[in-house]
Amino acid sequence: MNDAPPNITIERKHNHVELCLNEAVLFDAKTSGFEAFEFRHNALPELRFSDIGLATTFIGRKIAAPLMISSMTGGFDKAVMLNRRFAEAAEHFGIPLGIGSMRQALENGSQRESFSIVRKYAPSVPVLANIGAPEVAKGLSADDIRIILELVEADALIVHLNAAQELFQPEGDTDFRHVLHELSRLAAAVPVPVIAKEVGCGISGECARKLLDAGVKVIDIAGAGGISWQKVEEFRYLRLAGKENRFSSEALGELLNWGIPTASCLIEVAELKKLPESPEFEIIASGGIRSGLDIAKALALGANIAASAGQLLKAVHEDHLEKTIETWLNDLRAVLFLTGTATPEQLRKQHLTYKNRQIFS
Numbered sequence: 368m369n370d371a372p373p374n375i376t377i378e379r380k381h382n383h384v385e386l387c388l389n390e391a392v393l394f395d396a397k398t399s400g401f402e403a404f405e406f407r408h409n410a411l412p413e414l415r416f417s418d419i420g421l422a423t424t425f426i427g428r429k430i431a432a433p434l435m436i437s438s439m440t441g442g443f444d445k446a447v448m449l450n451r452r453f454a455e456a457a458e459h460f461g462i463p464l465g466i467g468s469m470r471q472a473l474e475n476g477s478q479r480e481s482f483s484i485v486r487k488y489a490p491s492v493p494v495l496a497n498i499g500a501p502e503v504a505k506g507l508s509a510d511d512i513r514i515i516l517e518l519v520e521a522d523a524l525i526v527h528l529n530a531a532q533e534l535f536q537p538e539g540d541t542d543f544r545h546v547l548h549e550l551s552r553l554a555a556a557v558p559v560p561v562i563a564k565e566v567g568c569g570i571s572g573e574c575a576r577k578l579l580d581a582g583v584k585v586i587d588i589a590g591a592g593g594i595s596w597q598k599v600e601e602f603r604y605l606r607l608a609g610k611e612n613r614f615s616s617e618a619l620g621e622l623l624n625w626g627i628p629t630a631s632c633l634i635e636v637a638e639l640k641k642l643p644e645s646p647e648f649e650i651i652a653s654g655g656i657r658s659g660l661d662i663a664k665a666l667a668l669g670a671n672i673a674a675s676a677g678q679l680l681k682a683v684h685e686d687h688l689e690k691t692i693e694t695w696l697n698d699l700r701a702v703l704f705l706t707g708t709a710t711p712e713q714l715r716k717q718h719l720t721y722k723n724r725q726i727f728s
Contacts, residue, residue, distance in 0.1 A: 375538060376471050377478070380443040382603055387677055388684050392598040394567075396620065399592025399655030400630030401664045404719040412707035419700045423711045425649065425672050426523050426560050426585065428493050431461030432696050433711045434662060435674035437587075437653050438497050438525060438564070442471025446481035452683045454488035460692055463493040465525060465564075465674065469515045470502055479518055486520050495562060496521035500528045501540040503549050512557060523559050523585065526550060529566040531625055535600035537607050547581050554582030565589035566596050567654055569627030572635030579639070585649045586636055587674065591626030592655025594677040598623050629654035630668060637669025659698025666714045 386392055421432040436453050440446045446467070457464035464485060472479050485494055496515045498507070503526050516524065528546075533539035554561040563570065563578040564587035570578070575586050601623060605611065614622060633652050639645045652665035653674035662673040682691040699711075708714050 376474060377443045379536075379538070379603070380440060380446065380467075380471065383599060384440055384445065384449070384680070386599050386602050387594060387680055390598075390602055392594050392596075392602070393677075394591050394593070394595050394624050394626070394655075396624035397591055397626070397628055399590065399661070400628035401592075401655070401661045404630070404664050404668075404721055406663070406667070406702060406706050407718050407720060408705055409707035412704055414704055414707060414709060416700065416704045419703050419709065421696060421699060421711060423672070425463060426493060428463075428522065430463060430493065430672075432699070433666060433670075433672040434460075434692070434695065434699075435463040435465060435495075435651060435653075435672055436679055437674035437676035438465035438495070438527065439467050439676050439680055441467040441469060441481045442475075442478045443481065446478075447484055449680075449683065450481055450485050451488050452688060453679070454485040456683075456688050456692060457492050457494075458489040459689060460696070461492060462692075463495065463522075463672070464489055465495045465676075466497045466519055468497050468499055468527065469518070470499060472515060472518055473502075473511055483518050493522040494519050495523045495525050497525040497527060497564075500526055500530075500543060500546050500550075501533065503553060504543060504546045506549055507553065509556075512553070516557065516559065521559055523562050524553075524557055525562045525564050525587070526553070526583075527564045527566050528570070529596065531568045531622075532566055532596035532600055535597045535604065535622075537600070537604045539600070547577060550578070550583070551581040554584075560584035562587055562651070564651070565654075567591060567594055568625055569629065569632040569654065570636065571627060571632065572639060575636045575639055576645075579646055579648055583648070585651060587651035587653055588629060588632040588636055589651075590629030590632040590654035591624070592629045593653070593675075595623055595626075597625060629656075630664070633665060633668045633670060640669065659695040659700075660702060662695065662699050663702035663714060664719065666711055667717050667719050669715065 562585040569590035652670035656675040
């Protein structure tokens with residue numbers, strides 16, 4: 368990949384963190400959908416709470432709990448500290464860690480420490496490298512791939528699908544032609560599993576099927592209900608342009624809340640696992656995960672693990688990252704106990720009810 372002027376990307380990375388922490392960038396016209404579901408209580412759990420374990424597997428690796436610190440940042444000075452804190456927490460809890468977009472590592476070698484630092488502080492957990500669909504569509508060189516995988520000693524490679532974000536981004540790249548073709552070539556070439564991840568608008572069952580056919584091994588649905596990256600980029604656009612002159616006021620509200628709720632995506636994608644012709648794959652549920660109860664509901668709806676970014680970014684900013692993760696995992700243990708479920712895998716067999724009517728199992 369050719370070197371590009373680094374200042375724009377560095378400024379954008381800094382803006383993203385600042386806006387996510389300080390502005391109203393969450394979906395406000397739709398939710399993740401998890402609140403519509405509840406578990407059936409088991410009055411005879413036949414378990415001892417202290418015996419409940421959360422260990423599971425992900426991409427062939429044993430992890431201590433079905434939670435991932437999702438992709439957030441990298442590529443500017445402050446990201447060194449942020450990624451160190453996320454890495455320390457991931458190592459402490461024995462859970463996977465996703466890295467923010469590594470495009471900047473290809474554009475500017477001086478920013479590579481903000482990514483490579485994670486392996487220093489998270490030496491034993493799965494670490495997921497990350498590159499955007501527009502970069503994949505243009506074709507990554509063998510050297511590009513080598514850099515982003517070796518920089519973090521990656522156990523998998525995330526390709527993030529962010530069409531809506533790029534549409535709203537002032538300097539966005541909206542050329543998404545050839546993504547599937549190049550993604551298929553990439554999946555065949557890299558020595559680690561490829562993960563397809565949305566960034567907050569969701570992956571439908573139809574899109575998931577195409578991604579699986581292209582060789583993707585993990586689908587991170589990243590549905591609507593958490594951060595709207597359209598809103599993040601809209602704030603950036605307004606700072607530059609002063610007013611919105613690209614879209615009509617009548618359409619803007621819906622475009623800023625564009626996306627498929629996380630629970631809906633999860634139900635659609637999990638259905639693919641039941642098809643006899645479907646390849647084996649794993650599902651990450653992200654997009655509006657705010658507690659261990661959300662994690663539990665995601666598992667019951669078919670996810671292998673859940674992931675969170677925005678809530679954990681705020682937690683590290685407020686200096687209670689480990690406490691937040693600890694309480695979420697305790698939430699999850701509570702659900703296991705109250706449903707009489709011994710392991711996260713068994714939670715996928717638990718029944719959820721919707722508006723007092725049992726519909727999923």
